[in-house]
Amino acid sequence: MLFYALSRASFNRNLQYRASHLLHNVASALFGFIYLSIWTGIGETKDLGIYGLSGLVSYVALNQCLLWVTSFTSNGLGIPQLVRTGAIATELARPVHLFYQLMCREWGQIAYQAMYKSLPMYIVYLFAVPLRLPALPAAAASAAAVVCAAYLSICVHYLIGAAALWTTESSWFQWLNYAFSTLLSGFLIPIEWLPGWLGWISRWSFYPSLSYIPSRIYLGYDGIAAIYPSLIWSVVLTFACLAVTGFMRRRVEVQGG
Amino acid sequence: MNRAEWSRFMTMYRILIRSSFRSRMQYTFNFWVGTAAAAIINAVEFALLAVVLHRFGTIQGWSIAESGYLYAVITLSKAMYRSFASDVHHLEKYLVSGDLDGLLLRPAPVLLILMTQNFSPRFGETLLGASMLAISLGAIFEDDPAIWTAIPLTVLAIASGAVLMFGIGLLTASSGFWLTRIDALQVLTEDAARTAAQYPLTIYPGWLQGLLTGLIPVAFINYMPALYIIRGTHGAWTLGLSVAVSGVMLLLSLKLWKFGLSRYQSTGS
Numbered sequence: 205m206l207f208y209a210l211s212r213a214s215f216n217r218n219l220q221y222r223a224s225h226l227l228h229n230v231a232s233a234l235f236g237f238i239y240l241s242i243w244t245g246i247g248e249t250k251d252l253g254i255y256g257l258s259g260l261v262s263y264v265a266l267n268q269c270l271l272w273v274t275s276f277t278s279n280g281l282g283i284p285q286l287v288r289t290g291a292i293a294t295e296l297a298r299p300v301h302l303f304y305q306l307m308c309r310e311w312g313q314i315a316y317q318a319m320y321k322s323l324p325m326y327i328v329y330l331f332a333v334p335l336r337l338p339a340l341p342a343a344a345a346s347a348a349a350v351v352c353a354a355y356l357s358i359c360v361h362y363l364i365g366a367a368a369l370w371t372t373e374s375s376w377f378q379w380l381n382y383a384f385s386t387l388l389s390g391f392l393i394p395i396e397w398l399p400g401w402l403g404w405i406s407r408w409s410f411y412p413s414l415s416y417i418p419s420r421i422y423l424g425y426d427g428i429a430a431i432y433p434s435l436i437w438s439v440v441l442t443f444a445c446l447a448v449t450g451f452m453r454r455r456v457e458v459q460g461g
Numbered sequence: 462m463n464r465a466e467w468s469r470f471m472t473m474y475r476i477l478i479r480s481s482f483r484s485r486m487q488y489t490f491n492f493w494v495g496t497a498a499a500a501i502i503n504a505v506e507f508a509l510l511a512v513v514l515h516r517f518g519t520i521q522g523w524s525i526a527e528s529g530y531l532y533a534v535i536t537l538s539k540a541m542y543r544s545f546a547s548d549v550h551h552l553e554k555y556l557v558s559g560d561l562d563g564l565l566l567r568p569a570p571v572l573l574i575l576m577t578q579n580f581s582p583r584f585g586e587t588l589l590g591a592s593m594l595a596i597s598l599g600a601i602f603e604d605d606p607a608i609w610t611a612i613p614l615t616v617l618a619i620a621s622g623a624v625l626m627f628g629i630g631l632l633t634a635s636s637g638f639w640l641t642r643i644d645a646l647q648v649l650t651e652d653a654a655r656t657a658a659q660y661p662l663t664i665y666p667g668w669l670q671g672l673l674t675g676l677i678p679v680a681f682i683n684y685m686p687a688l689y690i691i692r693g694t695h696g697a698w699t700l701g702l703s704v705a706v707s708g709v710m711l712l713l714s715l716k717l718w719k720f721g722l723s724r725y726q727s728t729g730s
Contacts, residue, residue, distance in 0.1 A: 225645075227645035227646060227649070228645045228648065230645075230649065231645055231648040231649040231652075231653055232648075234649060234653045235652075235653050235656065237666075237669065238653065238656055238657045238660075238665070238669070241660075241664050241665045241666060241669065242513070242520070242660060242664055244664075245520060245521050245663075245664030245665075246513070246517050246520060250517045250518075371490075371491060371494065372488060372491050373491040373494050373495050373498075376494060376495050376498035376499075377498075379498065379499075379502050380498050380501060380502060382502075383501070383502040383505040383506060384505060386505070386506070386509060387505050387508055387509050387512075392509060392513075393509070393512055393513060393516075397512070397516050398512060399512065399515060402508075402512070
């Protein structure tokens with residue numbers, strides 16, 4: 205019930221800014237066209253392996269749509285702002301676990317972004333790129349992978365937000381995470397094309413769960429079994445979030461506005 | 462603006478920058494964390510391009526060294542712009558909170574104050590950009606003495622690019638006097654356009670090339686000068702035109718800023 209109330213409140217709050225978010229969609233779609241142009245430019249003369257040009261542009265276009273669900277989570281889930289104002293003390297004192305309540309709110313935000321950002325862009329790309337349509341089982345499996353990706357992103361942002369209790373520069377972690385995600389998640393380049401050690405780091409990180417795994421399943425290159433690493437990482441990061449909350453409750457130092 | 466006024470503003474700018482820097486350095490550790498993070502972010506961003514080039518050799522005939530040059534020039538231009546005019550990019554914060562009212566009361570031009578707020582020298586990006594530039598130029602020219610002509614021309618292109626980025630940034634920020642919320646517009650005019658300019662312009666379809674040379678002319682930051690400086694496929698006019706576009710953009714943005722400021726209404730929040 206609490207989950208529903210908090211996520212619905214977050215969803216409704218975002219509805220107020222639909223017009224302003226339309227411009228975000230234009231900017232995001234433009235970013236997508238830039239990335240697509242890169243691959244189109246390369247694909248004209250080079251072999252793009254199992255993907256082929258049409259497979260790779262579908263892959264990149266889909267990743268661009270998914271960004272709003274799997275990567276553009278609220279900065280630190282709003283924790284840095286809570287630390288700055290001192291409100292974190294109240295939030296930690298509530299009879300609901302901090303991770304749970306922030307996660308509930310974020311699911312509302314993600315649902316809004318999926319509906320008003322990812323979906324319109326997906327429809328545009330379906331016709332403009334064109335982005336391939338999946339088979340029904342692949343669609344269901346990739347939807348599950350996307351839910352895992354969104355959850356992982358919530359966990360990572362929670363950990364980044366928690367860093368605000370110890371440094372005023374936690375926003376840099378946010379940017380670092382985004383930069384590494386762009387490179388290691390397979391967002392622009394499928395991870396099997398990353399050179400040796402970079403590919404190794406990527407495969408042993410949670411990043412492929414954000415883009416590579418859901419998109420490969422969607423396009424039919426992998427089956428539902430590819431989701432296992434995402435599930436394992438979800439469990440690991442959940443424990444990390446719970447452990448960090450324990451540290452946060454031990455000693456709270458706020459910036460006082 | 463006469464000479465005495467200009468000199469007064471420059472002195473004021475120096476004083477404000479110095480005090481802003483001093484206040485930032487009260488948090489020395491955080492400052493260096495931020496500097497290192499900025500360098501890492503840019504290195505990772507370039508790694509993305511390098512991985513593509515590493516696998517496929519060239520992009521539309523542009524080698525890794527030439528693409529590195531494009532990336533280095535735009536990185537250094539951005540570092541220069543954001544170092545010397547940091548909070549122009551963050552005008553929305555002042556508009557939404559009403560903090561701009563306080564700046565209007567100060568006995569100095571608002572733009573000058575804004576440029577010196579939260580001064581953040583981009584050491585990390587500068588170091589990374591300069592290293593990449595040195596490596597790229599070294600690889601492009603090898604033992605060719607033409608490198609000694611390319612270096613000063615590149616410095617000119619970087620400075621001109623910084624002015625152009627400042628112009629684009631200020632034009633976007635000025636629209637905030639009417640729109641208040643400009644973050645999405647900034648993503649479009651600054652982030653997306655800059656990302657596009659990291660790659661050779663010829664990879665884009667015609668409409669996008671038109672956009673990047675006309676409406677948001679980021680192609681004049683690095684691509685156009687590079688055609689002359691490192692590729693030699695076009696004449697010196699590409700560099701001259703780039704400087705001219707920067708000058709026009711600067712004048713346009715200053716005009717719009719002045720006009721926008723005269724129409725400013727506080728949000729009162």
